Amino acid sequence: MRFVSIDEYISSLDENAKESISDFKNFMKTNFPQIVPKISFAMPMWWAGSKMYDGYVAVSAAKKHYSIHFQDENYISKMKEELPSCTFGKRCINIKYGDKHTISVVKQNVSQYLKNIL
Numbered sequence: 001m002r003f004v005s006i007d008e009y010i011s012s013l014d015e016n017a018k019e020s021i022s023d024f025k026n027f028m029k030t031n032f033p034q035i036v037p038k039i040s041f042a043m044p045m046w047w048a049g050s051k052m053y054d055g056y057v058a059v060s061a062a063k064k065h066y067s068i069h070f071q072d073e074n075y076i077s078k079m080k081e082e083l084p085s086c087t088f089g090k091r092c093i094n095i096k097y098g099d100k101h102t103i104s105v106v107k108q109n110v111s112q113y114l115k116n117i118l
Contacts, residue, residue: 006037006044016097017061024059024068027107032114043069048117055117057110060092067092068106075113079106 003009010021021044028037028046035046040058048055058069069092070076079086079093082105087094095102 003039003042006039009039009044013061017066020066020095020097020103021059021061023103024066024107027110028057031111032118034118035114045069046114048114055114057114062094065094065096067094068110070110070113072113075109079109 003012006025010018010025013021025037025044028035032046035048037044037046039045040047040052040056043058043060045052045056045058048057053071056069056071060067060069065087067089071091073091076088076091076093080088083093083102086102093102093106095106
């Protein structure tokens with residue numbers, strides 16, 4: 001499905017996903033208001049520069065979890081050590097809906113990652 005805006009993406013989700021993706025959107029808006037989110041690769045993304053490969057963070061929803069995507073694989077490796085019970089994909093961490101501890105650690109990593117490249 002093609003989405004035009006982040007809000008349109010969120011409105012298409014079930015309640016668990018809406019809550020989690022909205023929370024992450026609000027986190028990004030509060031902590032990084034200078035980064036304008038966009039839909040890219042059918043998911044909400046925040047580019048740190050004018051090009052995707054200048055650095056990005058993205059979020060996507062799945063049936064039983066949501067994923068936070070990073071352009072830099074080093075942050076994924078770091079989180080694998082910090083959160084060994086989580087599952088990981090290519091450049092992403094998968095977070096079960098309602099897992100407050102994991103998203104807290106991930107948000108710290110997102111903040112560190114973006115502050116290092118902005």
